[in-house]
Amino acid sequence: MVDLTACPICDAHDHAPFAQKDALSVVTCRGCGFVFLAPLPQPGDSTALYDDAYAGTTEGYFAKVDKKMRRSRGRARRLRKLATGTAPRLLDVGASGGFMVQAAREVGFAPQGIELDPKSVAYARAQYPGNDFFHGTVEAYLAAHPDAAQGFDIIYCAEVIEHVPDVNAFVAAIAQAMKPSGRLYLTTPDIGHWRRPKNIAQWDAFDPPAHCLYFDRASLTRLLAKHGLRILRRDLALKPGLKVLVGKA
Numbered sequence: 035m036v037d038l039t040a041c042p043i044c045d046a047h048d049h050a051p052f053a054q055k056d057a058l059s060v061v062t063c064r065g066c067g068f069v070f071l072a073p074l075p076q077p078g079d080s081t082a083l084y085d086d087a088y089a090g091t092t093e094g095y096f097a098k099v100d101k102k103m104r105r106s107r108g109r110a111r112r113l114r115k116l117a118t119g120t121a122p123r124l125l126d127v128g129a130s131g132g133f134m135v136q137a138a139r140e141v142g143f144a145p146q147g148i149e150l151d152p153k154s155v156a157y158a159r160a161q162y163p164g165n166d167f168f169h170g171t172v173e174a175y176l177a178a179h180p181d182a183a184q185g186f187d188i189i190y191c192a193e194v195i196e197h198v199p200d201v202n203a204f205v206a207a208i209a210q211a212m213k214p215s216g217r218l219y220l221t222t223p224d225i226g227h228w229r230r231p232k233n234i235a236q237w238d239a240f241d242p243p244a245h246c247l248y249f250d251r252a253s254l255t256r257l258l259a260k261h262g263l264r265i266l267r268r269d270l271a272l273k274p275g276l277k278v279l280v281g282k283a
């Protein structure tokens with residue numbers, strides 16, 4: 035069971051108010067400074083887990099498919115340079131409409147998508163039928179495919195981790211899926227970014243309960259370290275976001 039009021043980074047229960055949205059309390063951990071929604075959503079709470087960017091607005095979101103494919107293709111080409119051999123395996127955790135999985139296939143990866151939102155899975159399967167999209171969590175995927183452990187060269191996880199109530203189980207599963215020499219490319223909003231609006235209510239990424247975790251570089255580093263992972267490189271982000279390349283410690 036997840037303790038829904040404990041800090042996911044340091045397990046402390048002592049926190050100070052950070053911000054309120056309606057009846058939801060976002061707090062700062064007095065132990066480590068991490069900002070999170072307390073209590074956290076129950077794991078499995080769909081309003082928190084599905085990406086708010088397309089929940090209920092699927093058609094409008096996927097209308098930007100050309101832009102999404104361009105960005106995915108650029109990232110897929112850069113990630114391909116990090117992997118050796120023919121058909122390295124890429125796991126997209128939170129595959130959305132399947133853009134990155136398709137882009138990864140085009141540059142020579144053997145890709146696998148994982149996505150929780152049923153509408154997105156249906157879209158991805160219809161648009162990119164040559165690929166496999168698992169409907170469920172990364173933990174459920176590994177339970178169903180024990181041979182996938184330590185099997186992936188590259189794991190791609192973009193704008194997902196801030197949604198995940200049981201983030202320790204999530205990161206542990208990602209670490210389990212990675213080859214010892216594997217790489218994780220992770221992006222998430224950055225509450226410590228110099229361009230984050232001072233008034234938190236004006237920040238588009240301040241969005242509880244969908245976004246229940248608010249990382250900065252220090253808290254993300256600390257969370258990853260708990261699971262034997264470390265940041266190898268941080269990419270410049272002009273918007274308030276963290277974009278990091280991660281390897282096993």
Ligand SMILES: [Zn+2]
Binds near residue numbers: 042044
């Ligand atoms: Zn803490």
